[in-house]
Amino acid sequence: MKQKINFENGLIPVIIQDQETNKVLMLGYMNREAYEKSLYEKKVTFYSRSKKRLWTKGEISKNYLIIKKILIDCDRDTLLIKVVPKGPTCHHGTDTCWKENNKKNFLFYLEKIISYKISKKEQNSYTYKLYKKGINRISQKFGEESIELIIESKDNNKNLFLNESADLLFHYLVLLYYKNISIKEVIKTLEYRNLLKNQ
Structure with missing residues (x-):
């Protein structure tokens, strides 16, 4: 179900959290197009500020972030997306971008x-x-x-x-x-x- 999100500034921050462990995995950004693509494919797609294009997490590594739930904050300009990660999240090969262990119970x-x-x-x-x-x-x-x-x-x-x-x-x-x-x-x-x- 689509939610009313404030994309007035073009990009909004997106917090990625493991659905099972509640560990924060990474932070990225989405524009409206990235958000629509994420909803359609059920996989997280960001807008890459360095590449200046849409970027589906795992498009090369296959370490996709499978969307389970999307929450929007009270100001409607930040998303919390609960996911099932298909492998390490960080491009350095660690579970999170903060080098934390995302070990499941x-x-x-x-x-x-x-x-x-x-x-x-x-x-x-x-x-x-x-x-x-x-x-x-x-x-x-x-x-x-x-x-x-x-x-x-x-x-x-x-x-x-x-x-x-x-x-x-x-x-x-x-x-x-x-x-x-x-x-x-x-x-x-x-x-x-x-x-x-x-x-």
């Missing part, structure tokens, strides 16, 4: 792996085999891993404790997937509880 990545293996019905996948057995087996396995973690917590073997913790967390994610609940929903519940507690 592995927990969310693991959640996607679980979803992928189940949706693709990978027959040799432990994840899919467990999912196919249904809620009773998934719950039972989660319970078994909980007990094993409790047992390891009474000893001083850090490595065994970490491995049992990882097992429990993995099976918890499988259980959440079966219940059609995301880890983000659990986090939001915790955040809400914390908010109520501190009011």
Whole structure:
């Protein structure tokens, strides 16, 4: 959906932010033509002040910025574009133009792996085999891993404790997937509880 943007000065600043990590990746500029092209192609296109032309990020490197959401500020002269970056954003090969690491939370990545293996019905996948057995087996396995973690917590073997913790967390994610609940929903519940507690 097109928004009313103030292009009176020709160019407006555009902040590019990773949709998942919220890390700011770069700053560029758009004119009306670059904005229209970005909307149409769903990939970020800037107006390059040095090249004096439209420039689609990734046109050479293929490290495109796939648009997920466009927000406009209160004065209608600055954009915040949330994207999925297809590779490093900076032309120097770094994740951001400030040389910051844009590492994604592995927990969310693991959640996607679980979803992928189940949706693709990978027959040799432990994840899919467990999912196919249904809620009773998934719950039972989660319970078994909980007990094993409790047992390891009474000893001083850090490595065994970490491995049992990882097992429990993995099976918890499988259980959440079966219940059609995301880890983000659990986090939001915790955040809400914390908010109520501190009011």
